Amino acid sequence: MAVGLHDFPLIPEIKGIRIGVAQAGIKKPNKKDLVIFEICEGASVAGVFTQNAFCAAPVRICHQHLDLAASRYLLINTGNANAGTGKPGLEAAFETCDALAGLVGVKRESILPFSTGVIGELLPVDKIVAAIPDAVANLSATNWQSAGIGIMTTDTLPKGSVRTFEFDGQTYTIGGISKGAGMIRPNMATMLGYICTDIAIETALLQDILKDTVNKSFNRITIDSDTSTNDSCIAIATGCAGNAKIASLEEPLAQAFVAAFTEVMQELAHAIVRDGEGATKFVTVEVTGTREKDDATKVAFEIAHSPLVKTALFASDPNWGRILAVVGRAGAAGLNVDGVQLHINGVEIARNGGRSPDYLEEQGKQAMAPEEIHIVVDLGMGQCSDVVWTTDFSHEYVTINAEYRT
């Protein structure tokens, strides 16, 4: 049911990155479920992670390892989230790190582990350890699509994005993959996202750019309002392009990089929404005219989370009263309901807090028919705005989530 999700793009070699994929049999036999990224020495690695207090064991370890050593490998499994597993979960994740570290000859702290899948079951360490040699033997610069497939859970399609840009005669490449279809309301990160580039950039600056860009991409999507325990987003800059290391956002190259990086991040974030569980619509919710940006963000998320709005979207029903009802309860400071306007796909539906005098139900039906829906709510109080992206709520969503573990 993915909405407007195109074929996986051709991501060219990004110098300094090799990817290995294997079948560990964690969830189902004969499925790619183990992915290793190999990172060259000297690369800058940045990460943002879930703010969920019940964060998974691998997330806790990533925080530690990023502080302790230069990251040389990402070790990613799907089929088991290793969350809600307490101390045994931490030990299990360390065991898998040790297995990879021993095989490739780096220290444990140079491995960043990631897990996604069912919460609350112990990680099958033996299966993962047994498959690590296959993944290492398989390392290649061209394994991006396999990696996209290897990190899927309830995703129906692998998700990738790539941009190249030229600057002073040098070509730079940014490529990435993401996964996630349910338990999606990222808070400082997404389910899983990995973005690599050959540009050279200081680690601290890359971290700042990642954090800022996440707030314009993964942190502005929601499928079901549930923040995952495993959200992780990693940016890797290998430096193999050979440019003088970027050290400041003021540099023209930094600005070109941020523009392309933001496009990749947004495309990966949108891909998660387009492949959202049971999604039949890709919905952009834009709230404008607030006094503070936080108010716009809050109202947009409340609209995006409302089951009544989402089921109306599923039915292509221009039930605008439900949208105004959410605006009314969302708690924007100083709201004057008589100043609220609502457009859906360009059709003015509400003006001055009520139905527009010229609006006809038939226009609303036409506006709601496409797969891509753009809702704009103008609160008419100020100059701030924000945008979030979401899906509708379908029978398929209930089916997927009622049967997830069966």
Place this chain on the structure above:
Amino acid sequence: MAVGLHDFPLIPEIKGIRIGVAQAGIKKPNKKDLVIFEICEGASVAGVFTQNAFCAAPVRICHQHLDLAASRYLLINTGNANAGTGKPGLEAAFETCDALAGLVGVKRESILPFSTGVIGELLPVDKIVAAIPDAVANLSATNWQSAGIGIMTTDTLPKGSVRTFEFDGQTYTIGGISKGAGMIRPNMATMLGYICTDIAIETALLQDILKDTVNKSFNRITIDSDTSTNDSCIAIATGCAGNAKIASLEEPLAQAFVAAFTEVMQELAHAIVRDGEGATKFVTVEVTGTREKDDATKVAFEIAHSPLVKTALFASDPNWGRILAVVGRAGAAGLNVDGVQLHINGVEIARNGGRSPDYLEEQGKQAMAPEEIHIVVDLGMGQCSDVVWTTDFSHEYVTINAEYRT
């Protein structure tokens, strides 16, 4: 699909109250959709209303009229919410008040109007005005069940509750009706609730008791997290029982009254959840061990709103990881995840933030099988707690809300 909702109770005559019901043909022909309550002179009338900024025209008028005059009649229609209708909506509601006021010989301000149904369509004033004489001619002390039916929208059953209690040889009666099945996350009131008693009590005290009791009943239920534009809850004390007017909560009679009143309010609130759109479960979410009560309330509502928890409840799937994930993101101050415990219907599922060592999946399945589910999450940090009531999320919910206007 109502869960454990019993037959409408026999509500005896409450002296000072008469109820008239008619068919105005607002939504469908030949359905009861207009209800009038006649209140004797000298009664105390209290009300609490939605906090939604897009509150409906009748809610605005109720606020005004309660300040201006003693209330003598409630005028309630279903099939049209008269919300999102701007100034024409206010004028329409006033017209219906005038029609009733003229017929029964009171002033406009003695009428409290209420509407429920589709948002954003103009109230069919002519149909209501034409049916008012029928409702007035039909006034009787025994019309409670007809009134329960006359205020239904997507409700599948009428909802009523009654308690009598004795004090000093005198019998007092409290009876009420409620409605609501979707757009239910009341904020200071419910969709519609009307509770009458023959006790004599000061209006200001009745208002205090109503507000307090709403916070233990209607304000602790949620079906879909969407606060309605029309929530209204009215308490009427006719004083016909002849007791010395209660003026203080300290009086023993006041305490007996509050206890019985709370039972009626909670039963009416629970009835709304039991008849929630698509409900197959009645779910009690109890959060204990927080430092502040607000934290318990917040965590309980977050669990009750999570689509992932609700679909797992629909599937009778003891997917406790989803509950812990909500606890982790809900933002309780000072949360130590290693101290969290989870019981479902008496079975200990999680201890110390992870799966209980003795827990077997089979026990969880048995615990989740009944229609009535009691979830207890102990955060282990303090002495505060709160309880909310909710439903699961089923295919039927999506069907009802995708097809509501078709």
